Amino acid sequence: MPTATQEKCDQNGCGPDCPLVKFFPQANYVPPKPGSGLRLVIAEAPGQDEDLQRIPLVGPSGRWFDSLCRTAGIKRDELTLFNVLPCRPPDNVFPTDNAARSYISKEDADAVLRHCISCHLRPLLDSKPWSRVDLLGDKALVACTGLSGGILQWRGSPVSLVGETKPRAIPTLHPAYIARDQSMIPVVINDLKKSCIVPPEFYNIEPTLEDVRNFTATEFASDIECDIATRRITMVGLCAKPFYVMVVPFRGPYIHELKRIFAAAKRVYGHNLVQFDVPLLAENGVKLSDTCEQFDTMLAQHLLQPDLAHDLQFVASIFCNKPATWKSGDKSAPLYWEWRNARDTDVTLQCGKVLLPQLKMERLYDLYSLVQVPLARVCHEMSVTGFKTDPGRIAHVREKLLAEMAEAETLLPEKLRTTVVSVNKRQKAPLGTLGKSGKPVKYIHVPAQETVVPWRASGSIEEYLYVDLGLPQQLHAKTKKPTSDKTALEKLERRCRREGKLEFAQHIAAIRKLRQASTLISGFLQDEKASVGRVNAHFNVHGTSSGRLSSSDPNLQNQPEAARYIYVPSHADWQLCQFDYSQGENRLTAFFANDRERLNRLSDPKFSEHKWNAAQLFDMDYADVVKDNSKDAPYGKAKRVGHGLNYGMGPQKISNLFDLELKEVKDLVAKWKTVNHETVEWQQRTAKQAESDGYLTTPFGRKRWFYTQSLYTESLSFVPQSTLADVIYRAMIALMYERINWPREKAALIARVVEPLPRPARLLVQVHDSLVIECPRALTDDVVEVVHRVMTQGWPELGGLSIPVECEVAAPGESWGEMEPYKPLAVAA
Numbered sequence: 001m002p003t004a005t006q007e008k009c010d011q012n013g014c015g016p017d018c019p020l021v022k023f024f025p026q027a028n029y030v031p032p033k034p035g036s037g038l039r040l041v042i043a044e045a046p047g048q049d050e051d052l053q054r055i056p057l058v059g060p061s062g063r064w065f066d067s068l069c070r071t072a073g074i075k076r077d078e079l080t081l082f083n084v085l086p087c088r089p090p091d092n093v094f095p096t097d098n099a100a101r102s103y104i105s106k107e108d109a110d111a112v113l114r115h116c117i118s119c120h121l122r123p124l125l126d127s128k129p130w131s132r133v134d135l136l137g138d139k140a141l142v143a144c145t146g147l148s149g150g151i152l153q154w155r156g157s158p159v160s161l162v163g164e165t166k167p168r169a170i171p172t173l174h175p176a177y178i179a180r181d182q183s184m185i186p187v188v189i190n191d192l193k194k195s196c197i198v199p200p201e202f203y204n205i206e207p208t209l210e211d212v213r214n215f216t217a218t219e220f221a222s223d224i225e226c227d228i229a230t231r232r233i234t235m236v237g238l239c240a241k242p243f244y245v246m247v248v249p250f251r252g253p254y255i256h257e258l259k260r261i262f263a264a265a266k267r268v269y270g271h272n273l274v275q276f277d278v279p280l281l282a283e284n285g286v287k288l289s290d291t292c293e294q295f296d297t298m299l300a301q302h303l304l305q306p307d308l309a310h311d312l313q314f315v316a317s318i319f320c321n322k323p324a325t326w327k328s329g330d331k332s333a334p335l336y337w338e339w340r341n342a343r344d345t346d347v348t349l350q351c352g353k354v355l356l357p358q359l360k361m362e363r364l365y366d367l368y369s370l371v372q373v374p375l376a377r378v379c380h381e382m383s384v385t386g387f388k389t390d391p392g393r394i395a396h397v398r399e400k401l402l403a404e405m406a407e408a409e410t411l412l413p414e415k416l417r418t419t420v421v422s423v424n425k426r427q428k429a430p431l432g433t434l435g436k437s438g439k440p441v442k443y444i445h446v447p448a449q450e451t452v453v454p455w456r457a458s459g460s461i462e463e464y465l466y467v468d469l470g471l472p473q474q475l476h477a478k479t480k481k482p483t484s485d486k487t488a489l490e491k492l493e494r495r496c497r498r499e500g501k502l503e504f505a506q507h508i509a510a511i512r513k514l515r516q517a518s519t520l521i522s523g524f525l526q527d528e529k530a531s532v533g534r535v536n537a538h539f540n541v542h543g544t545s546s547g548r549l550s551s552s553d554p555n556l557q558n559q560p561e562a563a564r565y566i567y568v569p570s571h572a573d574w575q576l577c578q579f580d581y582s583q584g585e586n587r588l589t590a591f592f593a594n595d596r597e598r599l600n601r602l603s604d605p606k607f608s609e610h611k612w613n614a615a616q617l618f619d620m621d622y623a624d625v626v627k628d629n630s631k632d633a634p635y636g637k638a639k640r641v642g643h644g645l646n647y648g649m650g651p652q653k654i655s656n657l658f659d660l661e662l663k664e665v666k667d668l669v670a671k672w673k674t675v676n677h678e679t680v681e682w683q684q685r686t687a688k689q690a691e692s693d694g695y696l697t698t699p700f701g702r703k704r705w706f707y708t709q710s711l712y713t714e715s716l717s718f719v720p721q722s723t724l725a726d727v728i729y730r731a732m733i734a735l736m737y738e739r740i741n742w743p744r745e746k747a748a749l750i751a752r753v754v755e756p757l758p759r760p761a762r763l764l765v766q767v768h769d770s771l772v773i774e775c776p777r778a779l780t781d782d783v784v785e786v787v788h789r790v791m792t793q794g795w796p797e798l799g800g801l802s803i804p805v806e807c808e809v810a811a812p813g814e815s816w817g818e819m820e821p822y823k824p825l826a827v828a829a
Contacts (some may be wrong), residue, residue, distance in 0.1 A: 010481060019112045020087050023095070023104050027087035032124055037078035041065075043120070044139040044174060045085040047092055056081040057175075062174035065136070068185070080128075084113070084143045086120050092141055095246040103330065105773055117143055124447070125161060130168065132196055137174030149324075151177075156317035157324040158196045167323070168196050182707035183307040190318055199321050201346070205338040206244045212248050212257040212369070217822055221269035221349035224250075224261075224277055224341075225341050233284045235338065242353070245342040248663040251313040255285065262286050267293040269352035271312045271344070274299065274376035274542070274554070290741070297374045300355040302542035303364045310542045316347035319354045335634030353674075366616050367701045370750050371726065372541055372732045377740035378763070379539035379549065386536040387556065387764050387772075393566045393815065398525040401562070407518075409455075416455045416464060423450045426777055458484050469504055486512070491659040494631075517603060524554060524563040535710060536543035539766065547702050547722040549766055557767045564817030569774045573815050577780065577822070579787050580770035581724065582804040583609060590721040592803055593682035605804060614638035616675045617668050631658055641668045645676075648683055648713040683716050690715035699797040700726035724769055727803060730793045736763060753793040758782050778810045781824050784809075 004048070022026070024499050033055050041057070057065050057128040069076050076806045085094070095109035104112070121143060125133070135141045138151040146162050147154055151171055158167035158315060172191035173184055209636060217240035223350040226233045233250040236258055262281065265288055268276045269416040278288060288294065301308075301315050308314065312810050316322050318707035319812030329336055357816055359365045393650040400423050409417055425448035454460040461484040472495075472647055475481065489512050496505035514813040543550020551557040561568075569576050586609055590598035601607050611625040614634040630636045637660065642656035651669050655662040673680045696715055704718050734751040737744055747754045757763065761775035761783045771791075775783045794800040808819035 015326060018521070019115050020106065023108065023112060024087040024089060026050055027089075030056055030083065030086050030088070032056070033081055035076075035078045035080040037075075037080075038128060039074075039078060039134070040080045040082070040124070040128075040130045041134045041136065042140040042144055043081070043083045043136045045083050045092070046088040048088070050083075051088040056083055061175040064178050068175065068178070068188055068192060071185075072189045074192060077732055079134075079584045080124075080130075080237050082121070082124055083634055084139050085116050091417070092673050096139075113143070133169040134192065134643065135159075135169055135171040135401070137177070139169045140174075145171075145799065146471060147459075154324050155190045155460050156194060158194075158198050159323070167198055170196060174630055177271050184705045185303070186705075187308065187318065195321060197324055198320065199346075199350075200243050200253060200288070201342070202244045203339070203342040203346075205335060205342055207246050207248060209253055211246060211259070212254055212261075212356055215246060215257075215261055216264075217270075218263075218264055218266040220265065221345050221352060222273075223270065223279065223341055223345040223348055225337050226280060231280060231283060233280065233286075235341055236281075236286075238343045239345045239349045241348060242350050242425060245345050247338045247342050247345075250284070254391075259285050262292075265289070266293045267295060269295045269297060269348055269353075270298045271315070273297075274373055275380045279380055279384075286682040291744075293369075294373060295352055295356060296376065297351045297355055297371065300368055300378060300543055301351070301825065302370055303359055303372065303703070304355065306545040306547065307707075312344060312347065317352055318351075319346050320350040322347050322350075347381070348656040362703065363701065364703065367396070370746060371700075371729055371733070374737070374740060374742045374747070375741065376541045378732050378736045379541055381739055382539050382763055383536050383737065384767065385762050385764060386534040387567050387816075389566050390568045390815070391467060391533065394525055395560060397565060398521055401521055405517045408513045409613060411456060412514075413464065413468075413507055413508055416460060416507075416511070418451060418453045418455075419442050420449050420451055421450055423718055425450075447641050453524060455511055456518070461511060465508075471495070471504070484511075485658070486515075487657070489515075494659060520560055520562055524559065537765075542677050545704060547704075547725045548716050549725070551765075556765045559816075561817055565815045567816040569810075571776070573777055574774050575777050575780050575812050576764075576810045576814070577769055577773045577775065577783060577787075578808045578816075578818070578819055579791055580806045580808070581728065581791070582806050584724045584727070584769045584803050585720040586646070587801075587803055588723050588798075592686075592719060593678045595676070595678035595682075598676070598678070603804075605806075609633055610639040610642060613672065615676075617641070631660065637664075637668065641665065641672055645669060645672055645717070648687065648716040677811050686719060687712045687715050698723045698726065702726060723798070724803075727798075728766065728769060728771070728791075730795075731762070732766065733794075734790045735787065739763075749792070751793065752796070753788050753789055753790050758786055772816065780809060784824075 003493055015344050020029075027046075030050050031054065043061070043119055046056065047059040047061065047717050048803055049062070050056055056062075066076060069079075089095055089100070090103045093103075095104050095112050096106075100109060113191075125144070133144065135144055137597050138139075139155055141147055141151050144161050145154075147159060149656040151173060154171045155173055159169050159171060160167050161169055170191055172188050175188075178185055178188060189259070215238060217238075217397070220240040220241075223237040224233050226236045235250055236248045237245055238248060239245045240260065248258060250258070268288060273294055281287065283456060291379045297312075297315060299312050301318075303316075304311055308318075313324070313327060317324065320341065326338060326347075329340075348524065356365075390523065424445040426443050426445055429441050429444040433441055433444060462482055465484060466473050466482060471492055473482045473493060474484070476485065491506055493505050493508040493512070496502070496508065517519055535556070537554055537556045538552045540550045540552065549557070567576075582605065585600050587599065590602060598609075601612060607679040611622055611627065614620065614625045614637070615622045617638050618634040620634065625635055626633065629639065630633050631640065640658040640660065641654060644657065649657070651662060651665045652668070654660065655665045686696070688712055695703050696718060697703050698719055700723060704722070706715055708714060730751045733742065733747050734754040735757040736742075737747040737754065738756040744754060757773070758775070761773055761779060763771060763773050771787070773787065774781060788805055788807065792802050793806045796804045807822035809822045810816065810818045810820070
């Protein structure tokens with residue numbers, strides 16, 4: 001009896017040789033599901049439910065799609081639904097995927113896809129004058145448009161179907177993607193609501209001087225192109241009206257006109273405007289007035305969509321209809337950069353015109369204008385200031401680590417040690433070199449030596465651990481695949497020591513040590529850093545979804561202790577000072593939970609919450625608890641369990657994460673919840689509110705929307721982390737307002753205690769809940785007093801709560817890694 005697939009293929013004229021019959025013999029043909037309208041949706045392939053019911057998009061992905069359509073205001077019965085493949089592939093693996101090689105060759109997979117497109121998909125596309133085609137996922141994108149680059153590049157962009165010129169399709173993410181990353185839900189909803197109309201481009205990319213003189217708008221978008229190495233601007237885009245852009249060359253009399261235009265501006269839109277464009281314009285002599293409103297679309301979008309990407313192309317894919325091709329093309333082609341600059345400027349204005357009212361509607365505009373903008377200026381100031389590095393210290397630490405690595409290599413099994421092997425290396429042939437055929441050749445192979453480092457390869461380590469040694473496979477927490485990451489190695493080393501397999505434990509310890517040292521050297525102690533003498537890291541206001549700053553090039557917020565020894569004050573008689581909010585997140589959690597007893601305990605500067613928890617969990621006296629961070633010590637266990645529970649982890653996750661016995665963890669969790677019951681009740685209220693409302697708002701007005709499956713843990717971490725971030729931001733602005741040319745009266749709107757950081761002290765680094773400052777030794781006491789007053793002020797938004805600050809200093813000329821508790825200069829003397 002013929003299968004449903006064969007019957008349908010026969011009806012379509014495919015015949016008995018249809019490749020679907022051959023490779024998907026058990027699958028049913030899933031025909032298009034007609035809708036009442038002219039909107040067509042193309043997904044990838046049927047799943048189990050679709051195969052059984054012979055209807056597209058009725059399984060888990062279909063339910064996700066239904067939900068997205070309802071939110072977007074789309075009626076499902078108006079849609080015609082189909083798949084690129086009309087039959088379910090084995091194990092739901094699309095035949096052209098590499099994972100499908102177990103059941104089909106690459107050549108046969110391509111043949112199947114061509115057959116399905118020509119016999120099923122193309123006829124459907126041609127059957128009606130579809131007003132719009134939604135392409136769900138990369139497979140539908142490629143099959144219907146032929147575009148490469150991936151769905152993440154093209155989603156939200158009006159595109160043309162194969163053989164057509166007028167765009168009538170919008171690619172977006174497949175519902176299965178949304179099931180894995182729910183933060184992209186608003187992105188897909190937006191894509192489903194988009195128009196296929198491509199906006200016009202009325203661009204003047206070679207304006208005359210008279211054209212520029214006639215530009216009199218005082219509200220406009222701007223974008224600059226520059227030579228990064230010299231920081232010289234080459235052109236400036238101006239856009240006062242969507243679709244109309246003028247690209248002004250930065251030369252001669254044009255510069256004078258640009259100075260006039262920016263000096264008269266009342267509002268300027270730009271992407272990364274505050275930290276990049278405005279400072280660079282000022283360096284090149286073009287300045288905004290102090291009263292001009294700087295509307296940075298990157299900062300604004302981060303407040304509204306903190307979990308999403310913040311680059312201009314992504315932001316534009318949400319808030320305007322510009323096709324994704326605007327940044328493609330030959331960069332060496334004439335006028336390439338002028339056209340790109342024009343498009344960047346155009347979409348910036350279009351995005352800004354949408355973001356500004358949304359900020360106000362969500363009551364985020366004050367947070368943007370009074371905190372995010374001056375904070376971005378402070379971040380720029382820290383980046384420009386930089387942090388001095390000591391070349392001698394860099395070389396010393398690196399040499400020490402290299403020596404430790406050489407010693408650790410001797411403890412590895414032979415198969416994981418570094419070796420030098422002979423290879424044939426391909427290189428350009430000398431002019432006139434002839435091959436065996438007697439014809440000239442471009443390349444020859446010459447004998448060479450190559451260093452092979454097996455311990456650097458995860459595959460080699462996993463083979464040694466799980467095949468050679470037969471140790472139990474450790475699975476990655478998210479991917480559930482075998483791993484040899486840090487946590488896995490720690491677990492396996494402890495297991496081997498417990499079981500008396502000391503040689504194996506020694507091998508694993510050596511691997512861990514080599515990895516740690518290698519990461520330090522490659523990340524922080526490269527040869528090139530020794531000659532620089534100063535690092536100018538970037539601090540990104542838009543860096544995290546919680547609102548915390550991030551840092552890059554290098555990441556000064558994640559410097560290991562060994563690396564901190566290379567950072568020193570700028571002058572021999574200067575000191576480094578670090579001001580750290582004492583147990584800030586714990587205090588805020590206790591405050592939100594209205595746990596007065598916990599707050600009272602934390603008010604003692606000598607109190608250790610980890611010691612107290614250990615005493616409660618293990619029935620010990622507080623004074624008898626030893627500060628031992630090892631996982632087997634009461635203090636170490638209490639610390640791990642406390643950290644996990646503060647962020648809503650369950651016993652199983654805590655057990656897996658910290659390699660603790662599950663039964664003991666369950667007992668400790670029960671005790672912790674009893675002694676911290678107010679915190680537990682707050683956690684439950686907070687998570688419930690996040691689930692019911694879909695978002696949370698901190699006392700400082702910062703919001704985060706929750707779509708993820710880890711809503712419980714993320715909602716609990718967001719509130720204290722974000723609140724502490726806003727506390728330290730306000731302190732930074734209150735200290736730095738003079739340095740960034742920010743009005744004192746504006747700083748006073750967000751902080752009651754506003755005092756300028758005494759000159760010539762300089763803010764170098766912000767590390768989440770701490771500030772690193774350098775100053776002359778004679779000024780240290782004054783700096784400590786001012787910073788302490790500003791950072792410990794009571795915050796009205798928190799009912800007057802003041803968070804204590806701990807201060808450490810390094811001796812004059814000593815490094816960030818050599819901090820000691822602060823003592824006033826007179827006492828120290």
